[in-house]
Amino acid sequence: MSMSFPIKPLGQVLQQADLISTTQIEIALQEQTQAENIRIGQILALRGWLKQETADFFAEQWPTLLSQESKQPLGHYLKEAGLLNEHQIKTILYEQREMGLRFGELAVLKGWIKPTTISFFLQYLTSEGQPYQSSLEQEEVIDSNSSQILAESPNSELAVQQESNIRESNPNHKFVSSLSWIHQEITHLRPLIRSTIKLFKLDRKASCPEIVLQKVLSWTGAQPFLTQKLCQLICDSETFIPAGEEAARVEQLVQTRLIENWETQVAAEHLLAIRKGIVENQHCDPMLLLRLYQQVLLETEVPTHHNPVQTELLDLGLVVKQENKLRVANRIYQSVFNLGWVEQELERLRPFLNNIIKLFKLDQKASRPDILLEQVLSWTGGQPFLTQKLCQLVCDSETFIPAGEETAKVEQLVRTRLIGNWEHQAAAEHLRAIRQGLLKNQYCDSIWLLRLYQQILQQGEVSIHDNSPVQTELLNLGLVVQQENKLRVANRIYQSVFNPGWVEQELVRLQPFIQNTIKLFKLDEKACFPETLLQEVLSWTGGQPFLTQKLCQLICDSETFIPAGEEAVRVEQLVRTRLIENWENQAAAEHLQAIRQALVENRHCKPMWLLSLYQQILQQGEVSIQDSPTQTELLNLGLVVKQENKLRISNRIYQSVFNLDWVEQELAKWLQVSSSTITIPKSVSIKATPTITLFEVNNLIANHRGVIFKSIWILLAIAGLSIVSLNIFRNQQVKNLFQQGNELFHQGEYKKAIAKFDRLLNFDSNYYQAWTNRGYALAGLQEYNKMLESCSTATIIEPKAVYAWNCQGEALHNLKQNYEAISAFDKAIALDSQDPIFWINKTESLIELKQSDTALITIDEAINLLLQKIHKAGKVDEQQQTIRELSVAFSHKGKVLAQKQQYKEALAAYDQALIYDPRYFTAQRGRGLALQSLQQYKEAIAQFQQMLKDSRLTDAQQAETLYYMGLTFCKSSQIQDGFAALEAALKLKPDYQAAEEAKTNCSR
Missing domain, CATH: 1.10.10 (Arc Repressor Mutant, subunit A)
Structure with missing residues (x-):
């Protein structure tokens, strides 16, 4: 006898299976009333909310399955429903044998199916006569029908309740995958959950706080900022969450306080930054970013290829990399930056894209017509007339544009056929109309229009002010556009034609300021050409009102008349004698x-x-x-x-x-630091220095950061032990484990150190110093993703944990997420701006981003702090440590200056680094490369030869030194010596590709 279930409407069944939302079914039902002979499943499939085979399965097969006595394995039904494919099922069955986990559990952990969907299948496909069972037990009953599906390992370290919490939560694949370390370290999830619950007092806000947190993570994908914001919203809420209402309450908060009207909600700044990073990206074409993100949304995942667009999208944090796939980082991002938003932004960026390609036959003019059109749009900003004109120029051209030459070809056409001598070119009439609208406007003073436009040119953007006639008129002219409540110049062509020089020229011609100033200070009585005289004044004052008035008054008070041709000399004489020299007692002193x-x-x-x-x-x-x-x-x-x-x-x-x-x-x-207070070997002389070329930097083998790393660790150990001494951690065993973990770290026993910290965290999961030091131990194993997770946990527990923020920054830097790394270092600096290590680490990330101007300021701050620190250092070992750090800091400065192509200054910085530590390999290498870049080959070779005499060099360092010495020999035409050095490098490092290439190039 089979168990009978009431037949429910398809929409209700799909909602119960957590395959569609209430909003989606409401929209589909509304559309069904307006369209005859179309099924609800078809509407859901057409909108992309569901596969057609999934809708058909639940509409046609599901009612029959419920009444069947014999049951198939769970994987069979999931495949029939189109929720898993053959490859995914085979992968799960294979990993079951390796991991000893249930079929449904692995499907959830891999992010392929929601836990609630698995629970739905298990609830309804249980054999007749079974009493009430948990989801886990039900799965075991069904799986017992197939020898392929294994039972769970009895040695699991998570309690059944904890497992149930994970499965019955509602995370999509982003959450589970973002905690990818569950696969290897599943026992570490419990301390993280417990710590967050305590931090935000979730145990006072819900009957089942762990389930609440799982629901939070299912939305945030464990993104730290969003997780903290959502937990804080729950903490601040006055309502208590009873058992069974966790999903609904969390979703309500997410929808009402984060997603709906998100630009004015608590995560607005964070989300606005992501939006700006996409649509105003400085490193990649926003259209390419949007297309890739659209693909990820549509396909759920996209294979990773190490190209700049994927890298940029990862750096923005909008997607994450899991199992060599790109996926949307979390459901909040997916809801805010949804397909509708993407399509809207694409439409804004690519007006009439396909039609234009066909209309102007761009597919016959280029290997990649879409890329060609994007380059056109990058100049026209989508302005219809300019876009058509430029496309017509491309169409009329007799040359075919191969892949990779789109940018150069379009720019050539723009500059020669549109911008250069523009009044006689293809867009002359259009551009004249804009000029006429600016200079002879019937609705606004032309001076006001020009000044506003000038301000936008200078600042890049200007905030919108409601009811401003000048802003409205500038928009109506089409010279500027409105984006995110800002005014910006509409396109690069306008920006090039109506440039700052043109604006300044028109302002001088139009503005009554000139005539008024001449009259006010009687300059027409003081010179033959008062307009020329005033221009000379403005050339000194830059139009600064106070200085302009003072200088004009000095001319007015002068008793001499200025004849034609002497305006420049007379004005300069007044400026120097009455304003600049002895300026503290002159007319502009105050x-x-x-x-x-x-x-x-x-x-x-x-x-x-x-x-x-x-x-x-x-x-x-x-x-x-x-x-x-x-x-x-x-x-x-x-x-x-x-x-x-x-x-x-x-x-x-x-x-x-x-x-x-x-x-x-x-x-x-x-x-205020005298060089006499620091002992400098007299034998070392400072010389002018060159820089390392980009090619050379990319071929470095060794990258030593040990000095910084050790100093941070020492500080962490001191901080941790001092807190222990204050009896914050009452348990003596915790104290012992912390000390043992630190000692093992110093011995280089990173795995053993991590094991000690893990044991400690099982006693006290809020011990944020252990989370931090555990992160540094993971760095020793180069497991930077796990390092980031460990240090991020420390900052969640204690937002003021300064070294945890630094640790987080180190991890992000090593993961090539340098913008996020800088943000973490900035938080450490905000907490303690006097620690030079944070400034040095921030400099490294700035160097990676090639923000050399900022990096120079940052590293100078670090050097200043270290110079102050060395005066205060009492103990000899403390002073020696600071001296080593100074060597590192000056070496970083050399790298920054090299990046700026200030080679002599870079050489001086490397020499300064070697004064503090004559055997510092990085500085020695930098000095040699700097000399090489300055073509001082003899001195560079001598530098590398001197380095090879150091018995402490590792094989990798020796190989690198020999490589650069060989390269220098080759550049100085000493081919035989170059070959010998490169051969020696390859003997030490047979897979040294750069040395192989250097040999080939040297022979040429």
């Missing part, structure tokens, strides 16, 4: 004193940072905008201005008063 005080006594930024950045601008003429607090403060002071996405000195008067000598003098006051 104004200039205020700027100086704001620089050297700044309350918002460290004066040393401001001075260093200003010094850099003086030396280089300009610096790229990076929207850092230091740059913002310097702009606010008025000492610099933003022009064409660069920072430049505001005017020549500031540049003359606050010159390089003045900056160096002020920096010296800040540093």
